Amino acid sequence: MDNEVSMTPPASTPARALATEAVHAGRDDLASLGLHAPPLDLSTTYPSYDSRAEAERIDAFATTGARPDGPPVYARLDNPTTGRFETALARLEGTDSAVAFASGMAALTAVLLARASVGLRHVVAVRPLYGCSDHLLGAGLLGTEVTWTDPAGIADAIRPDTGLVMVETPANPTLAEIDIRAVAHSCGTVPLLVDNTFATPVLQRPVEHGARIVLHSATKYLGGHGDVMGGVVACDEEFAATLRQVRFATGGVLHPLAGYLLLRGLSTLPVRVRAASASAAELSRRLTADPRIARVHYPEIGGAMVSFEVYGDPHAVIAGVRLITPAVSLGSVDSLIQHPASISHRIVDEGDRRAAGVGDRLLRMSVGLEDVEDLWADLCQALSDGPLPQARTAERSARPTAGQSVRP
Numbered sequence: 001m002d003n004e005v006s007m008t009p010p011a012s013t014p015a016r017a018l019a020t021e022a023v024h025a026g027r028d029d030l031a032s033l034g035l036h037a038p039p040l041d042l043s044t045t046y047p048s049y050d051s052r053a054e055a056e057r058i059d060a061f062a063t064t065g066a067r068p069d070g071p072p073v074y075a076r077l078d079n080p081t082t083g084r085f086e087t088a089l090a091r092l093e094g095t096d097s098a099v100a101f102a103s104g105m106a107a108l109t110a111v112l113l114a115r116a117s118v119g120l121r122h123v124v125a126v127r128p129l130y131g132c133s134d135h136l137l138g139a140g141l142l143g144t145e146v147t148w149t150d151p152a153g154i155a156d157a158i159r160p161d162t163g164l165v166m167v168e169t170p171a172n173p174t175l176a177e178i179d180i181r182a183v184a185h186s187c188g189t190v191p192l193l194v195d196n197t198f199a200t201p202v203l204q205r206p207v208e209h210g211a212r213i214v215l216h217s218a219t220k221y222l223g224g225h226g227d228v229m230g231g232v233v234a235c236d237e238e239f240a241a242t243l244r245q246v247r248f249a250t251g252g253v254l255h256p257l258a259g260y261l262l263l264r265g266l267s268t269l270p271v272r273v274r275a276a277s278a279s280a281a282e283l284s285r286r287l288t289a290d291p292r293i294a295r296v297h298y299p300e301i302g303g304a305m306v307s308f309e310v311y312g313d314p315h316a317v318i319a320g321v322r323l324i325t326p327a328v329s330l331g332s333v334d335s336l337i338q339h340p341a342s343i344s345h346r347i348v349d350e351g352d353r354r355a356a357g358v359g360d361r362l363l364r365m366s367v368g369l370e371d372v373e374d375l376w377a378d379l380c381q382a383l384s385d386g387p388l389p390q391a392r393t394a395e396r397s398a399r400p401t402a403g404q405s406v407r408p
Contacts, residue, residue, distance in 0.1 A: 022266050025092065026091070067244070076253050077248050082254045085098075094207050098233065099247060102258075104219060105231065106252035109250075112144050114246050115163030116142065121163065126178065128174055130217070131347050135347045151167070151183050165191070167193075175306075180209035180211055193214075201269075202273040212239075214234040214235070215233055218230035222331075223265045304331070320383075324336065331366060333368050339362075
């Protein structure tokens with residue numbers, strides 16, 4: 001599962017592998033500053049004795065959305081610490097720029113507002129998406145209109161006022177995968193946004209397949225320790241400039257301490273994702289062979305997420321784990337399990353939820369860095385009261401071998 005790719009940092013720096021970029025991107029100037037660790041700037045405002053020059057810089061930002069040269073003006077406009085994280089994430093995703101926000105939902109909101117600001121309020125989207133993303137699109141809270149379709153129907157769903165096509169792959173929570181290149185071709189000139197939260201740039205870089213906007217809930221794998229909330233959009237500089245203006249106007253800024261923690265999280269991202277993915281693949285193999293499990297979903301791309309449907313009561317499994325934490329969210333160093341129909345996707349209409357493959361017996365597990373034998377022992381004891389259908393004996397012989405993807 002070593003999918004590392006060469007990165008292209010500034011011209012003065014040789015091309016570097018993903019693992020190297022994860023450690024050094026956003027930190028290239030530290031040695032020249034006499035520093036080893038990135039500094040944390042908590043200032044909300046910055047002094048300036050030249051108000052005319054400040055006025056010119058503010059006018060320039062209002063006109064272009066570009067990050068101001070020189071010291072920041074105000075923390076809602078820019079911050080050096082969050083700027084380092086943005087630089088690093090853009091390098092990892094292979095984009096010109098990245099813009100950070102207070103949460104993944106704040107990031108998606110900014111994208112929708114940016115497109116709506118030029119009269120493009122229609123969105124074409126493919127389910128499943130993260131439940132709150134689904135709700136934000138479907139409820140029309142931002143004045144947007146959504147057309148839900150499958151990947152094959154994207155081209156026909158596009159209208160003159162379509163500003164965005166949105167997919168998530170692997171999808172939350174079914175882990176269904178979408179051919180990004182094929183979808184990007186169907187989009188024509190409409191920007192394709194890919195939620196890359198589950199895969200991270202370690203497993204895929206959507207812009208290499210034609211996507212123009214990449215969304216992350218940075219709360220998950222980018223932070224990696226369950227102690228920081230944030231969101232980030234990686235894109236070209238032209239769209240990033242608009243996002244910065246939206247962020248300044250709406251105030252959905254990332255706190256500098258969160259930016260500091262996210263930058264630190266990136267340094268171990270490849271190591272964490274590879275280690276957790278190896279355990280997830282092994283758990284997927286064992287769950288596939290377990291007669292108490294009706295179906296296992298594990299993506300071909302790999303990753304640290306596993307979803308599975310049980311024959312027994314899924315709520316009993318949630319109540320029965322002892323090592324694995326029953327909680328929302330994902331991507332932490334410790335393993336988490338949750339029941340999507342009750343929590344992460346509860347806000348989605350029941351019919352839409354079921355149609356997208358989010359059934360009542362589906363459980364979603366985020367595999368962490370614990371020993372795989374300990375995780376398996378915990379799952380086994382939590383599943384111990386589940387039924388063992390007689391039909392499963394014959395069914396097991398038809399199961400896919402380890403490493404195959406089992407999809408809804």
